[in-house]
Amino acid sequence: MNNAQPANRNLILIGFMGTGKTAIGYRVARSLGFRFVDLDHMIEDEQGMKIPEIFERSGESAFRDMERAALAKAAAEAGAVISTGGGLAAQQENLPLLQDSGYVIWLRASAETIFERTSRNANRPLLQTADPMQTIRTLLAQREDLYRRACQFDISTDDLSLDEAAAGVAETARYAMSGGL
Ligand code: S3P
Numbered sequence: 718m719n720n721a722q723p724a725n726r727n728l729i730l731i732g733f734m735g736t737g738k739t740a741i742g743y744r745v746a747r748s749l750g751f752r753f754v755d756l757d758h759m760i761e762d763e764q765g766m767k768i769p770e771i772f773e774r775s776g777e778s779a780f781r782d783m784e785r786a787a788l789a790k791a792a793a794e795a796g797a798v799i800s801t802g803g804g805l806a807a808q809q810e811n812l813p814l815l816q817d818s819g820y821v822i823w824l825r826a827s828a829e830t831i832f833e834r835t836s837r838n839a840n841r842p843l844l845q846t847a848d849p850m851q852t853i854r855t856l857l858a859q860r861e862d863l864y865r866r867a868c869q870f871d872i873s874t875d876d877l878s879l880d881e882a883a884a885g886v887a888e889t890a891r892y893a894m895s896g897g898l
Contacts, residue, residue, distance in 0.1 A: 726795035727751075727819030728890045729788075731806035731867055733857060734841050735834035736824040737874050737882055742800035744883035749890060754791040755800045756784055763787070768802075772842040785811055792818035798890075804843075806867040807860040815867050820893050822886055823868035828853045830875045869893065 728745065730738040739755050746753035757768055760783050764771055771780050784805050791799050792814075799819065805811055806823075815821055826834070832850050835841060846852045865871070870889055874882045 727792050727797045727799055728894065729815060729819045729821045730798070730800045730824055731821055731864055732803065732824035733826065733831055733860065734803040734844065735831040736826045737879060738800040738824055740879050741824065741883045741886055742798045744879065745887045745890065746798035748883065748887040749798065751796050751798045754797050756787045756791065756805065757802045759787045759791065760784060767840065769840060769842045781808060785814065788814060788818060807863050809863060812867050820890060821868045822889065823864045823871040824882070825871055825873045826875050828857055
């Protein structure tokens with residue numbers, strides 16, 4: 718957990734695929750009266766392509782550049798809840814940008830929960846493998862320490878409904894962003 722003085726201009730949600738960053742972020746933005754930015758959607762709009770097509774045509778490394786640029790752009794103006802893609806906070810070089818961009822909350826979930834939540838659609842290229850459960854476990858093991866270091870607060874979403882998780886995130890953000898945490 719990073720204890721640096723939080724930059725309180727925006728609220729940034731990080732965490733693995735399937736932890737609810739988009740659905741929870743949308744609800745939190747409504748509750749805080751902030752605008753909502755989902756970086757994956759922002760990139761898709763800018764590129765005129767869906768994420769799997771971007772990965773296929775341009776490759777993962779180009780996508781990582783796009784998401785770093787999208788975060789910098791989205792965070793330039795205060796008052797946003799920003800949902801990141803699961804890989805953004807897992808790139809060590811993005812940590813300073815994340816810290817500068819706002820108050821960072823890590824949404825956590827177990828591998829089993831993530832598998833259940835992601836198995837229904839094919840829009841995540843990294844999980845189109847022969848054994849997605851094993852892929853989730855491997856990626857989680859690689860990423861958890863980075864997520865932990867990037868955040869100022871974390872919430873487990875395993876046993877929470879979207880509304881319950883959003884209420885917890887909004888409450889924490891309100892307190893933190895008014896100087897409480
Ligand atoms: C990715 C997560 C996805 C998307 C891309 C790569 C990752 O976003 O950015 O498929 O590396 O974890 P979500 O976390 O919103 O699914």
